[in-house]
Amino acid sequence: MIEMLLILFAPLIGGLLYGFERIVRARMQNRQGPPLLQPFYDMYKLIDKQAFIVNPYHSILGIMHFVTLWIVVAFIILGQNLLYVIFLHLLSTIFIILAGFSVKSIYSHIGANRELLAMLAYEPILIMMAVGFFMLNGSFDISIIREKEASLFPLFLLFLAYLTVIPIKLKKSPFDATEAHQEIVGGVEIEFSGVFFEFLYMAKWLEYIFVYLLLFLFAGNNILLATALFLIVFLLLNLIDNATARIKMNHLIKIVLGVGITLGMCNLLGLSYV
Amino acid sequence: MRLKNLSVIAFVMVLSALSLGNIFAYGVPFEMNLPDVFHNLFIFLDAVVLLYFLWQGILFKHSYVILFALVQMLLYGAVMLLSPSVVSSDILVDNISSVMYLVINIVGGIIIVFALEYIESETFTRVRKNSFIAMLFFFLAVMNFIVSTNNIEIFFLLFELTTLCSYVLIGYRGDELSKKNALQALWMNQIGGVAILMALIFSILQYDTIYFDVLITNSEPLYLLPIVFLVLAAFVKGASIPFENWLLGAMVAPTPVSAILHSATMVKIAPFLMLKLFPAMSGFVSLTVTLIGTFVFFSASLLALSKDYFKEILGLSTIALLGLMMALAAIGTPEAITACLVLIVFHAISKALLFLQAGILEKSFHLKYVDDIDGLVNRSPLVVFFIIIGFASLTLPPFGAFIAKFMAIESIAGEIHNNPLYVFALIFLALGSVFLTLLYFKVMTKLFAKEADNKSQYVKISKYYTIPSFLLLALLVIGVYISFEREFLSSLELVVPLLLIAVVPLLFATLLFQKADRVKEYNCGEKDEIQLSMYYFHMPRNVQLTISVLATLGMWILVLGVLL
Numbered sequence: 112m113i114e115m116l117l118i119l120f121a122p123l124i125g126g127l128l129y130g131f132e133r134i135v136r137a138r139m140q141n142r143q144g145p146p147l148l149q150p151f152y153d154m155y156k157l158i159d160k161q162a163f164i165v166n167p168y169h170s171i172l173g174i175m176h177f178v179t180l181w182i183v184v185a186f187i188i189l190g191q192n193l194l195y196v197i198f199l200h201l202l203s204t205i206f207i208i209l210a211g212f213s214v215k216s217i218y219s220h221i222g223a224n225r226e227l228l229a230m231l232a233y234e235p236i237l238i239m240m241a242v243g244f245f246m247l248n249g250s251f252d253i254s255i256i257r258e259k260e261a262s263l264f265p266l267f268l269l270f271l272a273y274l275t276v277i278p279i280k281l282k283k284s285p286f287d288a289t290e291a292h293q294e295i296v297g298g299v300e301i302e303f304s305g306v307f308f309e310f311l312y313m314a315k316w317l318e319y320i321f322v323y324l325l326l327f328l329f330a331g332n333n334i335l336l337a338t339a340l341f342l343i344v345f346l347l348l349n350l351i352d353n354a355t356a357r358i359k360m361n362h363l364i365k366i367v368l369g370v371g372i373t374l375g376m377c378n379l380l381g382l383s384y385v
Numbered sequence: 386m387r388l389k390n391l392s393v394i395a396f397v398m399v400l401s402a403l404s405l406g407n408i409f410a411y412g413v414p415f416e417m418n419l420p421d422v423f424h425n426l427f428i429f430l431d432a433v434v435l436l437y438f439l440w441q442g443i444l445f446k447h448s449y450v451i452l453f454a455l456v457q458m459l460l461y462g463a464v465m466l467l468s469p470s471v472v473s474s475d476i477l478v479d480n481i482s483s484v485m486y487l488v489i490n491i492v493g494g495i496i497i498v499f500a501l502e503y504i505e506s507e508t509f510t511r512v513r514k515n516s517f518i519a520m521l522f523f524f525l526a527v528m529n530f531i532v533s534t535n536n537i538e539i540f541f542l543l544f545e546l547t548t549l550c551s552y553v554l555i556g557y558r559g560d561e562l563s564k565k566n567a568l569q570a571l572w573m574n575q576i577g578g579v580a581i582l583m584a585l586i587f588s589i590l591q592y593d594t595i596y597f598d599v600l601i602t603n604s605e606p607l608y609l610l611p612i613v614f615l616v617l618a619a620f621v622k623g624a625s626i627p628f629e630n631w632l633l634g635a636m637v638a639p640t641p642v643s644a645i646l647h648s649a650t651m652v653k654i655a656p657f658l659m660l661k662l663f664p665a666m667s668g669f670v671s672l673t674v675t676l677i678g679t680f681v682f683f684s685a686s687l688l689a690l691s692k693d694y695f696k697e698i699l700g701l702s703t704i705a706l707l708g709l710m711m712a713l714a715a716i717g718t719p720e721a722i723t724a725c726l727v728l729i730v731f732h733a734i735s736k737a738l739l740f741l742q743a744g745i746l747e748k749s750f751h752l753k754y755v756d757d758i759d760g761l762v763n764r765s766p767l768v769v770f771f772i773i774i775g776f777a778s779l780t781l782p783p784f785g786a787f788i789a790k791f792m793a794i795e796s797i798a799g800e801i802h803n804n805p806l807y808v809f810a811l812i813f814l815a816l817g818s819v820f821l822t823l824l825y826f827k828v829m830t831k832l833f834a835k836e837a838d839n840k841s842q843y844v845k846i847s848k849y850y851t852i853p854s855f856l857l858l859a860l861l862v863i864g865v866y867i868s869f870e871r872e873f874l875s876s877l878e879l880v881v882p883l884l885l886i887a888v889v890p891l892l893f894a895t896l897l898f899q900k901a902d903r904v905k906e907y908n909c910g911e912k913d914e915i916q917l918s919m920y921y922f923h924m925p926r927n928v929q930l931t932i933s934v935l936a937t938l939g940m941w942i943l944v945l946g947v948l949l
Contacts, residue, residue: 163902171892179885194794195782195878202781202882205826212830216906223830227823234822235815242798242811251795301907372816376808383805 118185125316126150128323136349154312160305165214170307172210177310179203180317187324190254194241197234200321204230207314211299222298225289225360232367233276237325239375243269244328246382253328261331263340268378270329272371274344279367280322282315283348285355286363390501393518397494400525404486407478416474416535427542431461434545438571441552447568453575460582464538467589473596477535481660484726485532485653491860492733493525493649495853499741500641502849506748507639517557521645524550528650532657537588537595537615541581544618547651548574554642555635566634573631577621584614597661604665612665613947615658616674617940623655623707625681627933632704636696640744643696647703648737655707656729659714660722669946671715672804675797677939678712679813681705684932686820690827691924696743698828699736702779702821706732706786709793709817712810716796724792731778731785731864738857739775742768745850761832765846769832770890771854776825777886778861780818783879785864790818 117124130147137144146152164170180203186196204226211223243266245251248259256262263270278286290298303311326344330337358366435458442450500521504514527550531543548571556567588600588611600611624632635646646652659674666674682705689701706728713725745768750761761769778784782791797814800807869879 161902162900165903165906167897168893171889171896175885175889175892182881182885191875191878194791198782198787198791199882201822202885205781205822208826209830214906218907227826231819231823234819235812238794238815238818239811242794242801245795245798246801372812376812379801379808379811380805383801383808 114188117188118181121181121184121188121320122313122316125319126154126313128319129316132345132349135346136353139349139353150312150316154309157305157309157312162305162307164307165216165302169210169213169302172206172213173303173307174310176203176207176210177314177317179206180314180321184317184320184324187253187321190252190257192251193244193253193256193328194238194251196253197237197241200237201230201234203314207299207311214302216302218297218301219299222289222301226299228360228364229279229286229289232364232371233279235368236272236276236371236375239372239379240266240269240273240325243375243378243382246379256328257332259331261329261333261336263329263336265382266329266378268374268381272374272378273325273329274347275367275371277322277326277344277348278351279363280318281348283352285351285358286367287357289360389515393501394498396522397490397498400490400494404483404490407486408483414480415476415478417476419475427539428465431542431545434542434549435461437549438545438575441568441571445564445568447572449572450568450575453572453579457575457578457582460579460586461541464582464585464589467586469589469593469595471592471594471596471599473535473594473599475536475539476533477598478533481657481726482532484730485657486529488653488730488733489525489528489532489649492737492857493521493528493645495856496641496644496649496737496741497521497525499644499744499850499853500639502847503639503641503744503748513557517554517639520550520554520557521641524554524645524650528653531654535597537581537585537597537600540597541578541585544581544622544654545578547622547654548578551635551646551651554646555638557638557642563637566631566637569634570631573628574621576628577618580614580618580621584611584618587611587614601662601665606667609665609667609670609947612662613670613944615662616670616943619655619658619662619711620677620940622658623652623711624704625655625677625708625711626684626704626936629685629701629704633697633700636694636700640696640740640747643700644737644740644744647700647740648733652703652707653729653733656710656714656725659711660725663714663717663722666715666717668804670943671717672806673939673943673946674715675712675800675807675810676813677936677943678708678710678715679797679810679817680936680939681708682712683813683817683820684936686817686824688924688929688932689824690820690922695746695828696740698824699739699743702824703732703736705817705821706779709790709814712814713789713793713796716800718796718799720792720799721796724789724796727785727792727868728789731789731861734857734860734864735775735778735784735786738771738778738854738861741850741854741857742772742775745846745854749846749850767846767851771858772832773829774858774861776829780822780825781886782882783865783868784861785868788868790814 127147127150130145130150133149134144134147179199183196183200183203186199208223208226208230211219211226241251244256244262247262247265248256250256275286278284279289282290290300300308300311323341323344326340327337330340435454439451439454439458442448442452442454497518500518504517507514509517524547527543527546531540531547534540534543551574552567552571555570556563585595588594591608591611592600592603594600594603604612621628632646632652636643663671685701685705685708689698689705692698692701710725710728710732713721713728746761749768750764779786781787793814794811797807797811801811865879865883869876
């Protein structure tokens with residue numbers, strides 16, 4: 112029952128998280144920041160806007176991105192297979208990439224292209240992370256991982272690798288070249304407007320839920336540790352977002368892939384000797 | 386004309402029915418011995434084939450072809466002089482052969498039906514058109530035989546016959562380039578023949594047998610030379626890097642040839658041979674083959690990213706997946722074997738589907754390069770649909786290739802506990818599968834690229850083209866159903882992605898958002914016409930060289946490691 116409610120309200124929780132984050136980030140810069148419910152006010156405003164589309168395919172693929180992401184989150188909450196969830200998440204990313212390419216817009220194409228490249232950087236790390244959990248727990252099932260003890264310590268290097276993935280997924284500095292508002296005006300988002308943009312906006316919130324749900328896996332059955340991890344990562348993420356500048360796409364790939372693969376490999380090698 | 390088509394279709398149906406019957410009637414492996422007459426005939430055929438290769442080499446003044454033909458003759462003579470005493474049966478049909486029959490006859494048969502129409506639009510004489518179809522059938526026959534044989538000598542003959550088939554079919558157009566690539570395929574595949582003969586000689590000297598089953602059950606971990614040479618032959622047939630050029634060169638042939646080479650025949654000998662050999666592999670051999678296989682998977686996918694020719698992209702992805710299949714077979718756990726078989730079957734279906742579309746693109750739209758297929762979705766939604774399903778079935782859940790990849794990660798992860806070096810196999814696999822996804826969607830994005838709602842010419846496609854594609858699609862769906870039956874994934878895990886993928890074309894067809902206003906794309910106020918092209922990944926020459934060197938090094942390590 113609680114799981115169903117969680118799944119149902121996942122986008123809303125993500126919205127609240129996003130609103131909260133904006134306040135935290137503003138306070139770090141000594142600003143007041145928007146109210147907590149600002150994302151929902153935005154949503155309300157978007158409904159009233161006149162609907163513009165470039166072509167129907169584009170809009171449909173955008174909606175499918177949101178739907179698939181919601182299913183991914185549902186699967187994690189229900190405790191399905193971790194590796195499977197990662198691949199299903201790939202499918203949701205693919206929908207938005209296809210949407211980006213389906214319009215004849217330079218910015219949309221560059222954005223979609225960068226999404227593809229970013230996927231190249233983080234996807235192997237996610238797979239290695241899943242393998243790390245498998246070697247430790249003997250199963251890919253999230254429900255089993257959640258029942259076991261915290262695996263933060265034995266998987267610490269993979270945890271560090273995962274930390275580099277989070278800013279990419281949440282479009283945070285220094286790894287936000289995929290969105291890069293000032294240069295490519297939002298990348299794949301650019302041609303969405305009005306009601307159709309709402310789906311993309313909500314998908315963004317779901318991305319928050321996805322990222323933090325995966326983070327909780329490192330805490331296993333330890334709820335205290337999960338909360339601590341969440342708070343630390345949340346603050347760290349926003350601190351880094353405020354304190355760093357965007358780096359180029361090719362640097363992003365080199366850094367994330369290089370660091371991530373090395374850390375992951377060391378971690379898996381270490382696990383095999385235990 | 387009509388009669389010919391009908392009889393071809395009927396024959397394909399009979400073949401498919403037989404191979405289906407075989408899989409349902411399985412149980413005890415079927416064994417049989419051939420009378421001596423056949424053995425003498427096979428020796429005669431061997432001599433003829435090798436002489437033909439030599440003649441072709443002399444005719445086209447190709448030194449490698451002559452060299453390898455002579456070496457093979459010499460080695461074959463040596464094999465003839467030795468007389469092994471431990472005997473077994475010549476024919477052995479087990480479960481793996483049954484699965485191979487399905488792939489060869491059903492997928493191969495569908496491709497032949499497609500070829501009926503395709504070859505009509507070529508400018509050959511009637512005799513050459515008909516002999517093309519006959520040649521394809523001969524190819525299927527050889528393949529059916531090769532997966533049933535237990536005698537390495539017969540295996541060698543059939544191996545050479547597939548080489549012969551590919552040589553003739555690749556050079557079928559008869560122009561300069563075709564001839565050149567056919568000769569390349571010939572000499573490279575002859576290396577495989579040399580490897581098999583070496584394996585035969587070592588097998589006779591050490592184990593006194595020319596039969597697979599005796600060799601495999603008796604093999605000692607300290608003397609695996611025959612096994613390793615057979616593995617090398619598999620790498621050659623599977624067009625693994627550094628032998629990849631023959632398969633890529635095969636692209637000049639008529640498209641059904643590429644389709645049949647890539648999906649149902651020829652290259653599938655490689656994983657089949659590995660599946661036969663894995664029980665005899667020591668830990669070292671198994672690890673090295675896995676590492677080489679996953680490395681090929683990784684690097685072929687990487688190389689494919691820099692390609693533009695549609696068939697070449699498909700070719701490199703075949704090489705990559707063959708590497709994965711061989712790696713899985715070498716791991717040899719029950720799960721890995723299942724994954725390997727699933728991959729063999731689904732790869733055949735998906736690749737056949739994609740190659741048929743490549744053929745249609747060439748014939749109906751005169752398109753060869755990915756960059757030109759801009760906005761194809763307006764001109765032929767059906768072809769686009771098939772291409773998308775083809776690519777999706779190679780990457781996404783719930784299709785077989787996805788399940789195989791999924792199980793591959795699981796089985797390699799399970800092996801890391803035994804030997805930490807499998808971590809590298811895992812990394813190659815993870816990176817390779819992302820590269821492949823990137824590659825497939827690079828092509829797919831091009832299909833979607835659509836100008837804001839303009840109408841363009843709708844092209845009608847012949848029934849002979851679309852029906853085989855629909856049949857392959859049906860096979861894919863049956864495959865999904867079987868994986869549901871066999872519980873590879875839970876029903877939820879199967880149904881949800883299937884629905885997601887199925888709902889997209891439905892929405893495309895129905896949802897038009899009539900109420901929403903149409904706008905032009907945002908262009909920062911610029912008025913210039915823009916031309917969007919596809920992205921490329923520049924692959925420096927030295928990267929390609931390094932990859933080849935590393936792969937060759939791996940093979941040397943394999944041989945030397947066993948020797949020491």
